[in-house]
Amino acid sequence: MQGTVRFLELLNGRVAYRELGYGPKCLLAFHGFGQDGSVLLPLMRAFPEAVYTCYFIDLPFHGQTKWEDPTFSHSDLMQIIRKLTAGRPWEGLGHSLGGRLWISLLPELKLRPERLYLLAPDGLGSSWGGLIDHTPARMRYRAACWLKRPLRFLQLASLLRDWGVIDRFALRYLQTQLATEATRRRLFGTWQSLLAFKLGKNRAQQILAGADCPVEVGLGKKDILVPARKLTAALEGMPQVHLKLLDCGHWDMLQQWQPAKGAHNSG
Structure with a gap:
């Protein structure tokens, strides 16, 4: 199942996304750096097509998205969210870089997601995240x-x-x-x-501690890019954050992760 590739016309570029499913709830998903929305296709096994309409987005400078501006910002991503959700209930998912983007966006989202899934998220202690932030x-x-x-x-x-x-x-x-x-x-x-999505461990912890929606975080025990030990220590004790450790690395996380039992039935 490859999905239909569609495009959003924005002021700063033309954004590609894959649309799958036909359910009443939206899932908006951001991939990691150097990839595109197609790497997220294995996640369809975890999101029933009768429950979700999934949008796997090619981020600016990635995949089939044609981005004209030198950079992208919070307002660009929020415009994508508004256009695709169109007032419908929705959830967000991000892998690696995509996780960083969601954490940074969370305080500014007027229409809150019902749930957020962060898979090996950057910005909470990874070495590459430190390079970005500092x-x-x-x-x-x-x-x-x-x-x-x-x-x-x-x-x-x-x-x-x-x-x-x-x-x-x-x-x-x-x-x-x-x-x-x-x-x-x-x-x-x-x-x-x-530069517009700088986090650091303390800022990311503050945002997630104040999240008013459930947040599921998937971590790989073999992940050398986003070490599970560091993130577990950073996120423990937050009642709205559910941690799941998987026996996988950074990239095969997408083949192994499943949402928490009952997640599709709760708001």
């Missing part, structure tokens, strides 16, 4: 200049790997993300946009 704006500008000379930047990254400053995974990640002009634009456009 890199100064001046350093981001310098990075933009470096990205215009990716070979030189990758040579520097290789030296940093030899010196033990970054690990092999980080080097391979940079090699992939800097391979083409399109991937470089995706990397830098997203990175610059996330």
Whole structure:
């Protein structure tokens, strides 16, 4: 089941999304960095099509979305939410980067979700999240200049790997993300946009502690990007947050996770 790819025309771009199901409740889902809405298709097994209409969205700079502006913001994502929900009851889901976006948006949402699902969410203690939250704006500008000379930047990254400053995974990640002009634009456009979605552990804890809807958080015991131990410590004791630990890594979370029993029957 691949779903029908449709498009939303916004002021700053043309947003692609996959629509599946025909139920009265909406599920709006955001994927992780470097992916697109198609990676979320396995989740259809967890959301009955007679109960949900699912919208798996290609984020700006990703997939089939054509984003014209240099960055995206809270208002852009909230416009997507308003257009797709059209006043209907809805729930939100985010994996990795998508989880960060939902946490950051939560205090500003006038029409609240009935439930929020965060799968290996960034922004609560991951190493990449720290890079996003703590890199100064001046350093981001310098990075933009470096990205215009990716070979030189990758040579520097290789030296940093030899010196033990970054690990092999980080080097391979940079090699992939800097391979083409399109991937470089995706990397830098997203990175610059996330200035508006800065969290940090304390801010994320504050938002989730004040959430007025149930929040389900799925964590992988083998996840090296979003360590389950760190997030469990950060989220324990919040009555509205339900934690589920799975025997999986960061990316196969989408094949293994299931919502809590009875979630589809509660508001």
